[in-house]
Amino acid sequence: xxxxxxxxxxxxxxxxxxxxxxxxxxxxxxxxxxxxxxxxxxxxxxxxxxxxxxxxxxxxxxxxxxxxxxxxxxxxxxxxxxxxxxxxxxxxxxxxxxxxxxxxxxxxxxxxxxxxxxxxxxxxxxxxxxxxxxxxxxxxxxxxxxxxxxxxxxxxxxxxxxxxxxxxxxxxxxxxxxxxxxxxxxxxxxxxxxxxxxxxxxxxxxxxxxxxxxxxxxxxxxxxxxxxxxxxxxxxxx
Amino acid sequence: xxxxxxxxxxxxxxxxxxxxxxxxxxxxxxxxxxxxxxxxxxxxxxxxxxxxxxxxxxxxxxxxxxxxxxxxxxxxxxxxxxxxxxxxxxxxxxxxxxxxxxxxxxxxxxxxxxxxxxxxxxxxxxxxxxxxxxxxxxxxxxxxxxxxxxxxxxxxxxxxxxxxxxxxxxxxxxxxxxxxxxxxxxxxxxxxxxxxxxxxxxxxxxxxxxxxxxxxxxxxxxxxxxxxxxxxxxxxxx
Numbered sequence: 001x002x003x004x005x006x007x008x009x010x011x012x013x014x015x016x017x018x019x020x021x022x023x024x025x026x027x028x029x030x031x032x033x034x035x036x037x038x039x040x041x042x043x044x045x046x047x048x049x050x051x052x053x054x055x056x057x058x059x060x061x062x063x064x065x066x067x068x069x070x071x072x073x074x075x076x077x078x079x080x081x082x083x084x085x086x087x088x089x090x091x092x093x094x095x096x097x098x099x100x101x102x103x104x105x106x107x108x109x110x111x112x113x114x115x116x117x118x119x120x121x122x123x124x125x126x127x128x129x130x131x132x133x134x135x136x137x138x139x140x141x142x143x144x145x146x147x148x149x150x151x152x153x154x155x156x157x158x159x160x161x162x163x164x165x166x167x168x169x170x171x172x173x174x175x176x177x178x179x180x181x182x183x184x185x186x187x188x189x190x191x192x193x194x195x196x197x198x199x200x201x202x203x204x205x206x207x208x209x210x211x212x213x214x215x216x217x218x219x220x221x222x223x224x225x226x227x228x229x230x231x232x233x234x235x236x237x238x
Numbered sequence: 239x240x241x242x243x244x245x246x247x248x249x250x251x252x253x254x255x256x257x258x259x260x261x262x263x264x265x266x267x268x269x270x271x272x273x274x275x276x277x278x279x280x281x282x283x284x285x286x287x288x289x290x291x292x293x294x295x296x297x298x299x300x301x302x303x304x305x306x307x308x309x310x311x312x313x314x315x316x317x318x319x320x321x322x323x324x325x326x327x328x329x330x331x332x333x334x335x336x337x338x339x340x341x342x343x344x345x346x347x348x349x350x351x352x353x354x355x356x357x358x359x360x361x362x363x364x365x366x367x368x369x370x371x372x373x374x375x376x377x378x379x380x381x382x383x384x385x386x387x388x389x390x391x392x393x394x395x396x397x398x399x400x401x402x403x404x405x406x407x408x409x410x411x412x413x414x415x416x417x418x419x420x421x422x423x424x425x426x427x428x429x430x431x432x433x434x435x436x437x438x439x440x441x442x443x444x445x446x447x448x449x450x451x452x453x454x455x456x457x458x459x460x461x462x463x464x465x466x467x468x469x470x471x472x473x474x475x476x
Contacts, residue, residue: 012388150414173438200417
């Protein structure tokens with residue numbers, strides 16, 4: 001039986017051997033929720049960058065550019081990190097590529113590239129990710145983006161939710177991280193939005209726009225797609 | 239109001255600024271439980287080492303030597319990492335110094351020495367540590383030893399228990415790590431031993447001796463002492 005483990009921070013990834021495994025990168029607020037939304041909205045592919053300048057340079061190649069630093073849209077970019085950037089119809093996004101850079105999510109993704117398969121997880125596509133993992137039948141490591149390297153509640157609780165969905169087919173009891181994440185998910189599940197409202201990160205994001213994003217990002221199973229890393233970009237797995 | 243934060247692994251300590259703060263180092267199974275027990279049993283001081291050879295060399299200076307690697311007593315040492323080494327009367331320990339090296343606990347301690355005060359926490363001396371923290375009135379960081387750098391349940395739950403004791407006098411809501419630890423402690427509290435029996439680490443330790451140690455280490459408030467780091471050794475705070 002394959003196993004499911006959870007890495008609470010990119011800083012802990014050197015302790016995990018990702019070879020031959022499926023890495024599920026998660027940054028609920030908001031990078032991976034936005035990537036799922038972008039690809040579902042018809043964006044052809046998403047290219048993640050660590051640095052603002054590298055990301056901005058892709059505009060010359062016809063990319064939409066998206067950047068967030070410390071929770072706000074960075075200057076000189078088409079989009080920030082809000083999923084509504086792909087939904088509100090202000091910018092036509094269908095058929096475009098998107099170059100994106102975010103504080104935590106991009107770093108987690110780049111550090112996960114040693115895995116056999118790297119996919120993007122969010123509450124929005126939870127069941128799609130679970131189905132992908134079942135179909136692969138390989139060990140899974142959930143890589144939480146965290147907050148500036150530290151543990152955060154929303155990514156951890158996602159890990160617990162995925163562990164619950166996979167509990168029949170995966171060993172989800174082999175690490176204390178997974179056990180803790182499942183316990184936290186059990187507490188959160190009856191009122192996910194209310195539970196995560198206490199999180200320090202959520203309170204930090206507190207603003208009209210962020211509250212709207214937050215309510216959107218805690219929805220379960222709204223998108224039946226799995227973004228996967230192929231040839232240097234994120235595309236919809238087919 | 240001072241704050242209480244929790245660092246889940248020594249690997250994450252570079253993200254925490256310990257200057258001017260109280261570091262509470264915790265390695266419930268079993269280093270810090272044993273250190274509390276040793277000092278309560280009349281050991282004069284404990285000197286922690288990273289390496290077996292350094293530790294063993296102290297025997298020539300009249301020290302008792304204690305070493306554990308991967309959960310077992312290391313060869314050529316007087317004691318392992320079991321608290322019962324200080325209790326069973328086989329070796330007279332009163333009035334002796336102890337040189338100790340353990341897999342996780344020593345590392346966590348050494349990485350915490352940038353703090354204003356470094357003390358040793360265990361369930362055994364939970365209330366004594368809480369009183370010490372209240373008296374200091376400074377920010378507290380609980381430094382979990384973890385398991386080979388990874389998150390573990392027992393150290394985290396201790397952090398949650400300390401946060402609960404300090405909730406009236408400290409801000410315990412400023413980080414998601416503390417919030418999660420409190421939630422886990424709330425689940426664990428009604429049956430701490432039963433709760434921690436599920437932990438991967440506890441199952442790994444499973445043996446007759448380890449089970450006895452485990453049952454001992456999950457007792458609350460049995461020892462009214464606080465081991466503190468002074469001049470290169472751990473002594474009872476007076």
